[in-house]
Amino acid sequence: xxxxxxxxxxxxxxxxxxxxxxxxxxxxxxxxxxxxxxxxxxxxxxxxxxxxxxxxxxxxxxxxxxxxxxxxxxxxxxxxxxxxxxxxxxxxxxxxxxxxxxxxxxxxxxxxxxxxxxxxxxxxxxxxxxxxxxxxxxxxxxxxxxxxxxxxxxxxxxxxxxxxxxxxxxxxxxxxxxxxxxxxxxxxxxxxxxxxxxxxxxxxxxxxxxxxxxxxxxxxx
Amino acid sequence: xxxxxxxxxxxxxxxxxxxxxxxxxxxxxxxxxxxxxxxxxxxxxxxxxxxxxxxxxxxxxxxxxxxxxxxxxxxxxxxxxxxxxxxxxxxxxxxxxxxxxxxxxxxxxxxxxxxxxxxxxxxxxxxxxxxxxxxxxxxxxxxxxxxxxxxxxxxxxxxxxxxxxxxxxxxxxxxxxxxxxxxxxxxxxxxxxxxxxxxxxxxxxxxxxxxxxxxxxxxxx
DNA sequence: AAGATAATGTAACGTACATTACAGTTCTTC
DNA sequence: GAAGAACTGTAATGTACGTTACATTATCTT
Numbered sequence: 001x002x003x004x005x006x007x008x009x010x011x012x013x014x015x016x017x018x019x020x021x022x023x024x025x026x027x028x029x030x031x032x033x034x035x036x037x038x039x040x041x042x043x044x045x046x047x048x049x050x051x052x053x054x055x056x057x058x059x060x061x062x063x064x065x066x067x068x069x070x071x072x073x074x075x076x077x078x079x080x081x082x083x084x085x086x087x088x089x090x091x092x093x094x095x096x097x098x099x100x101x102x103x104x105x106x107x108x109x110x111x112x113x114x115x116x117x118x119x120x121x122x123x124x125x126x127x128x129x130x131x132x133x134x135x136x137x138x139x140x141x142x143x144x145x146x147x148x149x150x151x152x153x154x155x156x157x158x159x160x161x162x163x164x165x166x167x168x169x170x171x172x173x174x175x176x177x178x179x180x181x182x183x184x185x186x187x188x189x190x191x192x193x194x195x196x197x198x199x200x201x202x203x204x205x206x207x208x209x210x211x212x213x214x215x216x217x218x219x220x221x
Numbered sequence: 222x223x224x225x226x227x228x229x230x231x232x233x234x235x236x237x238x239x240x241x242x243x244x245x246x247x248x249x250x251x252x253x254x255x256x257x258x259x260x261x262x263x264x265x266x267x268x269x270x271x272x273x274x275x276x277x278x279x280x281x282x283x284x285x286x287x288x289x290x291x292x293x294x295x296x297x298x299x300x301x302x303x304x305x306x307x308x309x310x311x312x313x314x315x316x317x318x319x320x321x322x323x324x325x326x327x328x329x330x331x332x333x334x335x336x337x338x339x340x341x342x343x344x345x346x347x348x349x350x351x352x353x354x355x356x357x358x359x360x361x362x363x364x365x366x367x368x369x370x371x372x373x374x375x376x377x378x379x380x381x382x383x384x385x386x387x388x389x390x391x392x393x394x395x396x397x398x399x400x401x402x403x404x405x406x407x408x409x410x411x412x413x414x415x416x417x418x419x420x421x422x423x424x425x426x427x428x429x430x431x432x433x434x435x436x437x438x439x440x441x442x
Numbered sequence: 443a444a445g446a447t448a449a450t451g452t453a454a455c456g457t458a459c460a461t462t463a464c465a466g467t468t469c470t471t472c
Numbered sequence: 473g474a475a476g477a478a479c480t481g482t483a484a485t486g487t488a489c490g491t492t493a494c495a496t497t498a499t500c501t502t
Contacts (some may be wrong), residue, residue, distance in 0.1 A: 014499090015449085034340070036257035039489060050450045051491090061490065119255070119340030121403030128403035136396065163420055170391040175357065182342030182349035199384055207428045235469095236479090260459060271480045272461090282460065 019057055021047040026068040031112035035065060035120055062124075069116065069127055076110050077135035079103075083142055090150055090210055091201065097143065098172045098197045105173055106193075111181045140165045147208070156208040164208060171200040240278050242268040247289040252333035256286060256341055283345075290337065290348055297331050298356035300324075304363055311371055311431055312422065318364065319393045319418045326394055327414075332402045361386045368429070377429040385429060392421040 025047035030038040040061060044051050058064035083100060087093045104110055113131070121128040143165035151158040158164050176196055179185040188196065246268035251259040261282060265272050279285040304318045325331055334352070342349040364386035372379040379385050397417055400406040409417065 018449090034257070034344075036255070040491090041489075050452090052451080052493095053449060055491075056449085115339055115343070117403055118336055121405065122336070123255075125404060128400075128405040131403075132400065132405055136399075140396075160420065164424070166396040167392055167421070167424055170395055171388055174391055175361075175387040178357075179349075179353065182338055182352075183346060184342065184349040184353055199381065200388070203385070203388055203428050206430065207424050209427065239479090261461090262459075271482090273480060276461075277479085 015053075015057075018047075018049045018053060022049060022054055022057065022064070023068050023071050026064050027072055027109070030065065030068065031109065031116070035116070040064075066124065066126060069113075069124075070130055072109065072113060073130050073134040076104070076107065076113055077138070080135055081138040081142065083139065083146075085146060090155060091205055093146070094168070094201050094204065095197065097168075098201055099194075101139070101169065101172055102193060102197060105177060106180065106187060114181055136166075136169070139169065143168060150208070150210070155211045158208050167207070168204055171204050172197060174200060236274075236278075239268075239270050239274060243270060243275055243278065243285070244289050244292050247285050248293055248330070251286065251289065252330065252337070256337070261285075287345065287347060290334075290345075291351055293330065293334060294351050294355040297325070297328065297334055298359070301356055302359040302363065304360065304367075306367060311376060312426055314367070315389070315422050315425065316418065318389075319422055320415075322360070322390065322393055323414060323418060326398060327401065327408060335402055357387075357390070360390065364389060371429070371431070375432075377431045379429050388428070389425055392425050393418060395421060 022043065025043045026038075029043050029046060032038075040051060040054060043064075044054055047054075054064065058067055079100060083097045085093050085097075087096045105114075117128050117131045140162060144161035147156070147158045147164055147168075148161040150156040151161065174196065176188065180187055243264065246264045247259075250264050250267060253259075261272060261275060264285075265275055268275075275285065279288055300321060305321060306314055306318075308314045308317045326335075338349050338352045361383060365382035368377070368379045368385050368389075369382040371377040372382065395417065397409065401408055
């Protein structure tokens with residue numbers, strides 16, 4: 001009994017590797033030149049295998065694209081979904097989260113993914129759905145939970161934790177991210193990046209009225 | 222003596238209108254389907270005139286694209302470069318700026334421009350340069366000037382006015398803008414938009430430690 | 443190891459489109 | 473009002489690429 005559904009093919013041991021190689025090649029090529037400008041021939045040239053197997057595995061260029069995005073979203077955003085809350089003191093925790101956040105966002109792959117989502121979201125609605133649910137939504141939820149803890153401990157005032165979590169992300173990546181991602185300015189040096197994040201965190205701490213006491217490790221859960 | 226430089230042609234009275242019509246048509250088509258998918262034939266069909274004159278005026282598809290973006294940037298962002306500071310009280314002024322900001326950003330044209338800048342910025346470096354200098358840079362400067370006034374009047378604490386101005390914009394458009402611009406959620410209803418902006422302004426006022434007094438009209442210049 | 447099945451490489455097909463060439467039409471100028 | 477310039481419409485050219493077809497080679501089953 002063999003169902004030859006378009007996208008579900010029984011994976012021989014070697015075919016899985018081919019599939020992965022093709023996804024990697026697709027990511028590399030599409031992230032570099034964009035969806036329209038990326039040619040399947042170039043992808044196959046890079047992945048090995050053949051055009052025929054590409055069509056067998058993914059059905060079409062769009063199919064390959066979606067599969068690649070799904071796989072890449074999960075991979076790239078993984079680090080964001082479990083922020084490190086181990087630091088001493090609320091401000092230090094927020095700083096650590098900010099640094100991890102920016103480290104991921106400034107990755108070439110994450111920048112390319114961001115461009116894809118912005119550019120092709122209208123034509124491929126599944127793309128931003130996947131992106132937001134894998135990335136921002138999960139980070140916002142985790143962060144909101146942490147902020148609610150601070151509020152309940154009395155060391156900060158966070159009446160709307162989810163909105164505040166979103167605002168945190170906005171402040172941290174800031175205008176800087178737009179300029180890097182569009183190429184209008186170069187990647188920041190570590191020192192500049194650290195200064196940027198610290199200013200953003202300072203502002204955020206004012207915003208949630210973080211008690212200076214909580215800075216010494218009182219406000220954690 | 223007739224210099225036939227590629228892009229500089231002496232404009233007969235009628236040619237200027239043709240040129241404008243072609244820029245408008247290019248904006249409409251490219252904003253709808255993206256640069257790669259937009260065909261010159263479709264643009265000419267919409268603008269009237271002929272493919273020949275298009276090539277005579279702009280030299281190439283890229284030339285038309287750049288000319289269109291330059292013209293559109295200035296037009297779309299015009300409202301942003303002179304924010305309305307006439308309201309009574311600092312918080313009311315900030316609210317007015319926030320509303321004007323979002324009104325412009327949520328325009329279909331502004332959204333499309335944003336997508337273009339994000340998507341094609343890497344391939345056309347002039348594009349984000351023009352965008353930022355026409356739009357964000359000018360708004361940030363004006364806003365920073367206003368915030369510096371508040372600081373000097375003692376009604377708020379703004380040690381780094383430019384950074385604070387940027388943070389203002391980030392808080393106001395927030396995560397909401399990303400989701401609308403990628404199509405992952407619909408345009409907000411006026412009531413929801415107003416609530417969003419007010420929450421953002423509330424947070425911002427905490428951030429700059431705006432004196433409640435300034436809410437009654439004391440802090441203006 | 444022979445036959446069945448799957449994977450590969452290559453070439454062909456059709457289309458879409460940027461760009462150019464050219465012939466026809468309108469406008470300007472003396 | 474005719475000669476010349478500027479503008480327009482259409483057709484032709486060349487290329488790039490998504491997709492399909494097919495013949496060849498490798499892999500697996502018994």
